[in-house]
Amino acid sequence: MSRPTPRAVVVDDSHFMRTMLSDMLEDGGVTVVDTAADGAEAVNAVLEHEPDVVTMDLQMPEVDGLEAVERIMAERPTPILMLSAHTADGADVTFEALEKGAVDFFTKPGGEVSTRMSSKEDQLVRKVKAVAGADVGGGPSTADRSRSAEATTDGDHRDGGTVLIASSTGGPTVVERVVAGLPRDADFRVIVVQHMPDAFTGRFADRLDAASEYDVREAEDGDRIGGGEALVAPGGKHLVVAGAGGGRLRIKLTEDPAEHGVRPAADVTMRSAAETVDDPLVGVVLTGMGADGAAGVQAIADAGGHVIAQDEASSAVFGMPKRAIERGCVDDVLAGDDVPEGILDAITLEVNA
Template sequence: MSGARPKAVVVDDSHFMRTLLSDMLEGGGVTVVDTAANGAEAVTAVCEHRPDVVTMDLQMPEVDGLEAVERIMADCPTPILMLSAHTADGADVTFEALEKGAVDFFTKPGGEVSTRMSSKEDQLVRKVKAVAEADVSGNSATSTGRTADRSTGGVASEGGEYRDGATVVVASSTGGPTVVESVVSSLPRDADLRVLVVQHMPDAFTSRFADRLDAASEYDVVEASGGDRIGGGEVLVAPGGNHLVVAGAGGGRLRTKLNEDPPEHGVRPAADVTMRSAAETVDGPLVGVVLTGMGADGADGIAAIHDAGGHVLAQDESSSAVFGMPKRAIETGCVDEVLPAGDIPGGVLEAIKLEVNA
């Protein structure tokens, strides 16, 4: 599809929103081949037109967005971008949609019908085009290969002793939430890692994302609030709208702070900010991980981690919904291993294992 106008189906129960979204996409170089007012119509339209991407409203009569995602991924798998309300409730339902196979989401400002959507036109078009490139043939948005052994809290095949005070910084964007959850939930508690997660996501969503990670993992996961101190067995999630900075290290803990410095690569939080500060500050083993996502965030950061003597992993193309961020990281020449999503936790553990002399 590269170089061609992507084809889209627009799904929303509001006629106004369908028209607004269609006009925005057409003006941005996306051909809208059909629209639908509910989930049932959406499934029919998608299976008939075989578009490159679907924009899907969540709350609709008869068949809602969640059920429509499930049916589309079962009958005619297609990259789906959810349109979500910028609320905590909207976040919860959106994460359910991602679990069912949607690739990413976009928040609608000001409720279901708002002319303020036009102020986000460029962002929407970029995200639609990125999602259109996603590979969902194997439902890579939800399938991450190797899974955690939840009964023991980690990757069952891993073992051994680990170096003390290891820090892991994870960068992710489009297609990332389910992969991040799989990675974090697969890390064994006895590795005693300090984990920083930077997932491109708006502020109404990152606290809910942290709650989900906390429920899925043996690690204690919270959204960063500024001035946090993180020790082994703890995970901090960068909040939407703020960069997460490692400001100090000592006594087995990291001291972090938040700032509202300008976005990098058009995003805040940016993984580059967190990774660079970690490379400058962390006093123990350091691992950088770049997962699926569009754009170049993470490339400069992993170069800094590499130069500081850390270990760098990137998700491979076949398991990435969008290979933009890993590809740019790999192009730096600073990535030590390129792994399927399901092998990332094992790669992290291998990087921090104690070397045992025979």
């Protein structure tokens, strides 16, 4: 049985861009039911047509993309894909949009827009279709998130261990809550592989650093990471765990071919960690489309580590966790906000085994 064709509203203040995006989506099997030139028109179009997905420009006159996202999520929650500039400033505003409820983002190319955008047509269509299937039925409140974080910090957790987190579509806000929920005195070494362009991973690391008790930075080639530290794999490069000793991990970055069409790929990082790390090891697969992470957590499980997958109910896109679960190597299937406690329990079990 084939899936119904997703219905989209395309929002951009450029008539040229609205036309090009609409043509690309229509050619890829997405029905564009309306277009809008600013945020106010976007809200009205969503209320009128009740689409499956919205592609939302950020910079628009009058009502911008951020305000439009906020209004749509308040009046008729709908999966939204932000179209962002490939810049540091664009990254900051994009993360604000994700906080307000947008599911994911797609970077607009610079230069000859029509030529470069056309080269990304297949990627855009895949992402729009994935976001169209996202569950935006309301995430946890700020109070709920605070209570979850507080619950994980009870007691003394000086167990150490390495935690590898894989995430893609819908992942940044979940990753932020997971890392923020890990107590500093647990002394974990944390590595995050979030599918994200290179202009965004540094800003993402800064956000995780501000939100958590851990010292978080974007990984550089030759980095060493110890307890209480976290690294984010940089966009465009694979992160390899190249050595371990003295409570620290040594990191190597490579530009080897993409896996699953992505670089960084979590499978690369997880396989290398499974081969290298002797201490307690936990692999976590969060929301995202595709199969990245499934082979990686299989390697972690085969090496005696513990595997956690996010459950379907709390995943915006259940592709990556589902593929991991289908491997038969997942120990716990948890809601996103329960993952920090699951990590603590897993490390404690391994330490006491």
